[in-house]
Amino acid sequence: MHFQPIENPSGGGGGEGIAVAVEHQGSLNQFDDVFGSGPDSSTEQVVQNGPQPSDMRRLETEHTTTGYREGITAAKVSSVQVGFDEGFSLGATIGSQAGQLLGMVEGIADALKGHTAEAAEASTKLLSDAKGELSTDKIFSAEYWASDGNWSYEVTAENGEQILFSDVATAHPLVRKWRRIVNEQLDVWRIQLSLLANETGPRLDTAIVEPLNSVAPTGAKQTLDW
Secondary structure, eight states: OOOOOOOOTTOOOTHHHHHHHHHHHHHHHTTHHHHOOOOOHHHHHHHHHSOOOOOHHHHHHHHHHHHHHHHHHHHHHHHHHHHHHHHHHHHHHHHHHHHHHHHHHHHHHHHGGGSOHHHHHHHHHHHHHHHHHTSHHHHTSTTTBOTTSOBOSOOOOTTSSSOOHHHHHHTOHHHHHHHHHHHHHHHHTTOOHHHHHOTTSOOTTTOOOOOOSSOOOSSOOOOOOO
């Protein structure tokens, strides 16, 4: 905006005109805080030609990280489910065989309570050993299993083709050990599993147990009534 200079009517010097111009300039400066003063052409040119900050790298990093996390999560969900299904089935198969053996030892120990103190003590000791070695902590310890969940002992497929969970359970060293011990006890006391599986057969609570003079040797065969 151009303002015409105010001439001094008295014809004096320009002092009063300068004072009026300064006062008017001061009034214009009062609006600087509202409208602001624009940068000069040199400053604006430097800003436009200078390097501009870019978010492309940051966005690329964020999306890469997000995609990686989503991929890991999806892979975990699928692999964990598959691993759980396989581990549960295998663990159940091994636990079933171990539980059957432990139940047989416990049944023999309970039946021998009516025999001599020596026989009862030996069966109780056998039961205590079975509970320790057929426990889940012992069966699934690092001694028999690798860090990836696979077995570290030798397993042979029964059908000669594909290894099944039952093959892995049967080949477990502790299961094989206690199956042999249980079979020896069944042979010593002439226990017939077919009679135990018969629901119409005699039960343990109604069976008559004949007392023995001593613990039956390994080679001897005596009858244990259930």
